[in-house]
Amino acid sequence: MTDVLVLVEGQGSVPTQNTLELLGAARRLADATQGQVKAVVLGAAPTPLTAGLFACGADQVLRAEHPLLDGYQGDVYVAALTQIAGQAEPQVILLADDSCGKEVAPRLAHRLNAGVVTEVLAVEGDGPAVLFRRQMYGGRTIATLVAQRFPVVATVKPRTMAPASELAGRTGEEIAVALTLETSLVRTKVIQKVAEEVRGVKLENARVVVSGGRGLKGPEPFKQLEELAQLLRGAVGASRAATDAGWVPASWQVGQTGKTVSPDLYIAVGISGATQHLAGMTGSKTIVAINTDPDAPIFKVAHLGIVGDYKAILPKFIEKCKELT
């Protein structure tokens, strides 16, 4: 029996996409082992988010309210989750592999004397065992890790797991958890929040991603990529070579150390297809690559490969899209 604790987040009553994916993974794991899904909602006051979590697969919603939980603060989240895990006694604790999860997971695991697995792509029950899959060696291989003891804290890579399917009318148990949190816990404070400017669709949610690499040889051609992305109602991504060069923002980077995307259509322009780039986009349903080098590794994963100079191909492609849309 594997009980799975999930840290959920949302805006108003709407869970984030990451949360839906965590709940989906937790539900499948709990179902395979006759366990329970326990969703944790942290905040300064009750939130409307709680009500919808049962429909998304939670058996229990553990609500913890405290003035110190007004907004994310790593030290406080670690302390709160340590106390909640102590009471709920889950075998597996799932967090999103975002900035919060990356900060909290190892610290939480240490406090709980638990194992920790990061950047998980798949989690499944195999009898009493729980298996985690993650990339190793820069995406060259997938490792399967077996939990030797519980609990295990894991961070789940966004856009790698199917989200929870909603089941209207599903109910569960809501439990208010009392926490002991002191202001002395807070050793760092957020002094400024800078909202990332997103024009159009968010990269990680886009159904079409048009990505550019070093082959574009500068920032200017990215305007063409933006035009194409706009026509296809998609987002623009980039290889690390392009973001490191400062041609486009770092937040556009796709890959092992960037974002993981799994759109319906991924168009790679002037990208060689290094394993670290492939690590973030091979979940795409259809991959189109434009590259002058017929031996570029990107063609090994591309469903449609165009060998040639993007300068000759892209304008025609954009014209055709304009005709069709």
Ligand SMILES: Cc1cc2nc3c(=O)[nH]c(=O)nc-3n(C[C@H](O)[C@H](O)[C@H](O)COP(=O)(O)OP(=O)(O)OC[C@H]3O[C@@H](n4cnc5c(N)ncnc54)[C@H](O)[C@@H]3O)c2cc1C
């Ligand atoms: C620890 C680590 C983590 C990393 N994480 C990431 C990551 O998250 N994401 C990532 O992308 N990289 C990552 N990298 C870097 C990665 O190894 C590659 O260096 C990088 O992906 C290369 O980017 P690129 O394909 O744009 O450039 P290149 O490898 O230089 O490829 C450029 C391509 O453009 C083609 N080209 C040139 N001119 C044209 C033209 N006119 N028309 C069409 N094609 C043309 C060339 O044939 C070539 O294939 C990481 C590396 C390390 C060590």
